[in-house]
Amino acid sequence: MDRIDSLPTDNISGLRVRPGKPLPFGVSHVPGGLNFSVYTSAGECCTLVLFRQGAPEPFAELPFPSHYRIGDVFCMVVFGLDFEDLEYGFRIDGPFKPEKGDRFDPTQILMDPHARLIAGRDVWGQDPDWQRSYPYRARVSLDDFDWQGERPLEIPMQNLVIYETHVRAYTQSPTAETAHPGTYAGLVEKIPYLKQLGINAIELMPVFEFDEFENSRLHPETGERLYNFWGYSTVGFFAPKAGYAATGKSGMQVDEFKQLVKSFHKADIEVILDVVFNHTAEGNERGPTLSFKGLDNKTYYMLTPEGYYFNFSGTGNTLNCNNPIVRSLVLDCLRYWASEYHIDGFRFDLATILGRDPWGAPLSNPPLLESLAFDPILSSCKLIAEAWDAGGLYQVGTFPAFGRWAEWNGLYRDSVRRYLKGDAGMVGQIAQRVLGSPDLYRMSGRAPATSVNFITCHDGFTLADLVSYNDKHNEANGEGNRDGGDDNHSWNCGAEGWTENFGIQQLRRRQMMNAFAILLTSRGTPMLLMGDEFGRSQHGNNNAYCIDSPLTWVDWTLLKSNADLQAMVQALIAFRHQHPALRVNRFDGPPSSLLPCSSFHGSTAWQPDWSGESRQLAWMLSCDHQTPAGDATVDIVYVGTNMAHFASWFTLPTAPEGYGWHLCFNTGDNQQPIQGDQPRIDSGLLVGERSVVILQATPTPSPMG
Amino acid sequence: MQISKSQLHDWLVIHIEGQVDSKTSSKLNDYLAQELDNATNVALDLRQVPFMSSAGLRTLLLLYRRVETSGAALALVGLAAEIADTMKVTGFYDFFIVLPDLDSLQTSNKST
Numbered sequence: 001m002d003r004i005d006s007l008p009t010d011n012i013s014g015l016r017v018r019p020g021k022p023l024p025f026g027v028s029h030v031p032g033g034l035n036f037s038v039y040t041s042a043g044e045c046c047t048l049v050l051f052r053q054g055a056p057e058p059f060a061e062l063p064f065p066s067h068y069r070i071g072d073v074f075c076m077v078v079f080g081l082d083f084e085d086l087e088y089g090f091r092i093d094g095p096f097k098p099e100k101g102d103r104f105d106p107t108q109i110l111m112d113p114h115a116r117l118i119a120g121r122d123v124w125g126q127d128p129d130w131q132r133s134y135p136y137r138a139r140v141s142l143d144d145f146d147w148q149g150e151r152p153l154e155i156p157m158q159n160l161v162i163y164e165t166h167v168r169a170y171t172q173s174p175t176a177e178t179a180h181p182g183t184y185a186g187l188v189e190k191i192p193y194l195k196q197l198g199i200n201a202i203e204l205m206p207v208f209e210f211d212e213f214e215n216s217r218l219h220p221e222t223g224e225r226l227y228n229f230w231g232y233s234t235v236g237f238f239a240p241k242a243g244y245a246a247t248g249k250s251g252m253q254v255d256e257f258k259q260l261v262k263s264f265h266k267a268d269i270e271v272i273l274d275v276v277f278n279h280t281a282e283g284n285e286r287g288p289t290l291s292f293k294g295l296d297n298k299t300y301y302m303l304t305p306e307g308y309y310f311n312f313s314g315t316g317n318t319l320n321c322n323n324p325i326v327r328s329l330v331l332d333c334l335r336y337w338a339s340e341y342h343i344d345g346f347r348f349d350l351a352t353i354l355g356r357d358p359w360g361a362p363l364s365n366p367p368l369l370e371s372l373a374f375d376p377i378l379s380s381c382k383l384i385a386e387a388w389d390a391g392g393l394y395q396v397g398t399f400p401a402f403g404r405w406a407e408w409n410g411l412y413r414d415s416v417r418r419y420l421k422g423d424a425g426m427v428g429q430i431a432q433r434v435l436g437s438p439d440l441y442r443m444s445g446r447a448p449a450t451s452v453n454f455i456t457c458h459d460g461f462t463l464a465d466l467v468s469y470n471d472k473h474n475e476a477n478g479e480g481n482r483d484g485g486d487d488n489h490s491w492n493c494g495a496e497g498w499t500e501n502f503g504i505q506q507l508r509r510r511q512m513m514n515a516f517a518i519l520l521t522s523r524g525t526p527m528l529l530m531g532d533e534f535g536r537s538q539h540g541n542n543n544a545y546c547i548d549s550p551l552t553w554v555d556w557t558l559l560k561s562n563a564d565l566q567a568m569v570q571a572l573i574a575f576r577h578q579h580p581a582l583r584v585n586r587f588d589g590p591p592s593s594l595l596p597c598s599s600f601h602g603s604t605a606w607q608p609d610w611s612g613e614s615r616q617l618a619w620m621l622s623c624d625h626q627t628p629a630g631d632a633t634v635d636i637v638y639v640g641t642n643m644a645h646f647a648s649w650f651t652l653p654t655a656p657e658g659y660g661w662h663l664c665f666n667t668g669d670n671q672q673p674i675q676g677d678q679p680r681i682d683s684g685l686l687v688g689e690r691s692v693v694i695l696q697a698t699p700t701p702s703p704m705g
Numbered sequence: 706m707q708i709s710k711s712q713l714h715d716w717l718v719i720h721i722e723g724q725v726d727s728k729t730s731s732k733l734n735d736y737l738a739q740e741l742d743n744a745t746n747v748a749l750d751l752r753q754v755p756f757m758s759s760a761g762l763r764t765l766l767l768l769y770r771r772v773e774t775s776g777a778a779l780a781l782v783g784l785a786a787e788i789a790d791t792m793k794v795t796g797f798y799d800f801f802i803v804l805p806d807l808d809s810l811q812t813s814n815k816s817t
Contacts, residue, residue: 084727142763179790180794188794250759258796259796
């Protein structure tokens with residue numbers, strides 16, 4: 001039987017229509033037509049603007065009659081539209097009084113903030129028609145993907161090994177040898193590699209629709225085109241970036257991205273999205289009017305009393321996240337990605353902004369962060385905060401967590417970097433870091449997995465550059481090397497940049513292995529940066545946000561030339577997965593049947609040297625566990641680190657009765673990872689200068705067999 | 706878009722000419738709904754289809770679900786390379802038996 005509301009009641013601009021429903025916001029399919037719904041608190045009237053795909057001019061403009069408005073929501077069903085050949089937007093009229101925060105401008109066509117499919121930047125880097133009105137165009141998506149029972153994986157946080165990736169950079173290079181370079185499909189082709197590497201979560205730098213041409217310019221000296229390459233500037237919060245899809249030109253990015261998630265889940269790898277809610281692509285008062293500015297400027301943005309834009313994000317504007325309207329938008333958005341795309345977790349760029357009130361002051365109990373923490377749809381999603389912002393608020397350790405939020409631990413990065421290069425006074429710091437930073441998280445009742453441990457991420461040096469450069473070299477960014485951070489805690493090992501010196505090359509290689517050895521034996525949640533496992537370099541550029549060239553693209557030939565490093569990382573990840581003692585998710589974990597849950601040592605067992613000049617620390621981690629066969633056993637791992645410039649004899653803690661020490665890794669030995677039988681170590685071993693050893697104690701076979 | 710049918714071995718072959726998109730997919734849908742009233746193996750001859758939009762691919766998947774329910778097989782014949790590629794990266798491809806030409810129908814096993 002047909003529904004009563006499947007028939008039109010009115011005719012506007014030659015199209016058959018009827019009053020719509022306010023929910024859901026955006027566009028949705030109803031019998032025979034499409035329901036359009038948009039809200040504006042201060043807009044006075046609204047017009048729906050319809051285009052054929054790619055057409056310069058609209059084919060219809062439909063003013064909403066006054067009785068099509070419910071509250072602040074304009075809604076209308078339009079019948080007989082070909083949804084595939086349709087692009088739509090809105091015009092909203094109202095006051096233009098910037099000093100009061102209102103910037104209505106009916107000459108602008110505004111994108112639906114709930115648009116799930118956006119046309120206009122369909123192929124990466126392809127020059128758009130700059131004269132065309134309404135550059136980013138909302139389209140209609142079906143959201144009927146066939147998941148065949150696939151669900152989010154819900155891997156416990158402490159068991160994750162996260163791998164941070166940029167969709168385009170990962171496979172754009174011809175050396176990636178993919179059929180679809182630089183796309184979601186290209187990334188899917190790399191799943192077998194990632195599976196073999198052993199990571200079980202991939203964190204994608206922004207994939208919400210953005211414009212690579214935003215602030216695009218030519219390098220003043222080289223003339224090279226600079227882009228918004230990283231994409232930390234959202235155009236549409238509900239739409240995957242079309243230019244990252246091999247099928248973007250046919251508008252199938254939604255299906256392609258869902259297929260990506262499905263493929264990763266089949267390989268038991270979670271997908272975490274880096275989401276940017278702190279600002280939008282509309283910039284400040286000089287920026288373009290794309291959507292929010294014309295829909296409800298003072299609702300969406302933090303404004304000064306004079307109507308200018310607060311700039312806590314460092315990029316022009318700041319989204320007014322604790323306004324109830326914006327809060328709902330963020331919640332709607334994340335629920336959509338979690339339910340419709342099966343996303344496993346979110347990393348929030350400059351998340352501290354999400355905890356500021358509409359005037360910028362930090363809230364003690366931010367409603368948005370609380371809503372996300374307790375949301376029923378998001379309840380099994382990982383929530384990871386970048387717990388600082390460009391307004392100077394640094395909340396690592398104090399981010400309002402509501403028992404749910406994890407954090408990028410910037411202190412972990414800084415402490416380990418400084419320890420690696422041999423800074424004095426770091427041993428005490430390292431002891432905190434490798435246990436999941438209890439100094440930051442224990443008091444507030446949080447767990448080690450709260451701490452996302454990383455040494456490198458997209459922002460800053462790659463690991464190879466961290467051990468090859470003392471200073472940043474950002475000339476390629478066209479800002480005279482003024483951009484990018486100066487507090488890199490890096491050490492070039494004796495020469496700046498590329499060198500023929502074999503000794504320096506060897507030291508760098510060892511330092512990279514040391515970094516991975518510490519990272520992957522620390523409690524907490526480790527995160528690696530794409531390509532670091534085979535020594536990816538950006539030639540000292542620590543802020544390559546605007547470079548779309550081989551400088552930023554992953555060079556897959558390094559996988560062969562640095563095969564030993566890659567094999568080491570792969571073995572370390574496997575080691576982490578095998579050893580629950582490394583993943584204990586309690587600060588006051590119970591002792592195992594034989595040993596404390598964690599203990600510290602120096603070159604002498606049970607006697608760590610906490611003095612300022614000490615550059616040696618060892619930690620032993622232990623817990624009870626059951627083997628896959630069901631046998632009760634005790635997991636025991638010992639990690640000895642020597643960041644001094646001389647070798648030292650480390651005596652080992654006596655292995656419990658019936659257990660013996662075996663050497664699993666020694667970065668001071670060129671033959672890494674250790675092949676074949678792991679050598680038995682009795683009482684101690686020589687740990688070379690700037691080296692890390694990792695041992696496990698396993699039951700010794702009884703002579704009786 | 707033109708649609709015709711023929712019989713080859715135990716396959717009902719639907720020949721399609723022209724592009725399948727939101728404008729033509731309902732015509733194809735209606736045609737198939739009429740033809741598919743029993744458990745017949747169905748082959749879609751797509752050699753003369755240069756382009757399929759998102760709506761076109763959805764029609765294929767709907768058809769697959771219908772044929773699957775009836776316990777019969779569905780084969781796509783002569784898929785253009787570009788369509789096949791789009792189907793692969795968007796996940797549609799995995800559902801179908803894909804054959805290069807009509808001759809392959811003789812040897813294809815319904816249960817594959």
